[in-house]
Amino acid sequence: MTRKIHKEGNVFVGTGFLIFAGCATLCFLNKTVIFYILTTIIFILLLFVTWFFRKPERKYTTDENIIFSPADGRIVVCEEVDEDEYLNERRLQISIFMSLWNVHANNFPVGGKIEYCKHHHGKHFIAWYPKASHENERTTIAVNTAKGKIVFRQIAGVLARRIVCYAEKMTGKYVEQNQKLGFIKFGSRVDIFVPLDAKVEVKIGQKVKSTQTVLARLS
Numbered sequence: 484m485t486r487k488i489h490k491e492g493n494v495f496v497g498t499g500f501l502i503f504a505g506c507a508t509l510c511f512l513n514k515t516v517i518f519y520i521l522t523t524i525i526f527i528l529l530l531f532v533t534w535f536f537r538k539p540e541r542k543y544t545t546d547e548n549i550i551f552s553p554a555d556g557r558i559v560v561c562e563e564v565d566e567d568e569y570l571n572e573r574r575l576q577i578s579i580f581m582s583l584w585n586v587h588a589n590n591f592p593v594g595g596k597i598e599y600c601k602h603h604h605g606k607h608f609i610a611w612y613p614k615a616s617h618e619n620e621r622t623t624i625a626v627n628t629a630k631g632k633i634v635f636r637q638i639a640g641v642l643a644r645r646i647v648c649y650a651e652k653m654t655g656k657y658v659e660q661n662q663k664l665g666f667i668k669f670g671s672r673v674d675i676f677v678p679l680d681a682k683v684e685v686k687i688g689q690k691v692k693s694t695q696t697v698l699a700r701l702s
Contacts, residue, residue: 488538489537496529496533499528499529500529502529503525507522541694547701550592550633551696551697551698553579554579555579555587557688557689557690559672561683563575564676566676570632574634574678575679576674578674579673587668589665589667590662591659592635594660595626597656598654599624600624605620605621622636622646622648622650622665624650624664630701631678633677636674637667639671649665677701681699682702685699
């Protein structure tokens with residue numbers, strides 16, 4: 484499995500490299516302890532940013548009866564709720580929390596026609612808090628599939644300050660399951676609202692991988 488840098492990280496990695504190169508040059512010219520320490524710290528930060536924006540290449544399959552995980556992370560919510568932004572009906576909510584250590588690229592959990600996509604400005608509570616689903620900065624997407632409508636939501640966390648969602652320019656278009664959805668920068672969460680009669684295949688605390696883990700099976 485090869486690893487690359489996600490395009491959303493190009494500016495961060497490029498800027499970090501330029502800063503590191505500048506400090507390394509000053510360190511070479513001055514040869515003082517302070518520049519050695521500063522250069523070392525910047526190098527470590529550059530390694531972290533490069534690692535954070537990694538993009539692992541994964542093989543995946545498609546299946547209209549399955550809802551795949553749209554993100555890497557850990558299941559923090561699996562309960563019945565009212566989805567009141569678009570569907571206005573009871574659904575099973577499955578929430579995935581992404582820590583700083585997870586891959587933050589998101590993928591479409593299902594394939595179909597994008598019927599709704601809306602970005603909401605909001606607060607930045609810790610992403611695993613229940614109120615984060617309604618009060619944090621977020622983007623909600625609804626896809627009409629062969630098995631009905633599925634709603635999912637990208638939510639910014641306490642450190643995240645920008646949600647990148649490619650669906651914002653794709654309303655009315657068809658997408659494939661596991662196609663690239665976007666990226667949430669630094670700590671975040673994704674909610675998926677599945678039908679009540681779906682068979683949930685995950686449990687609280689379970690680690691999941693985008694495009695790989697089956698969250699639920701549609702009836």
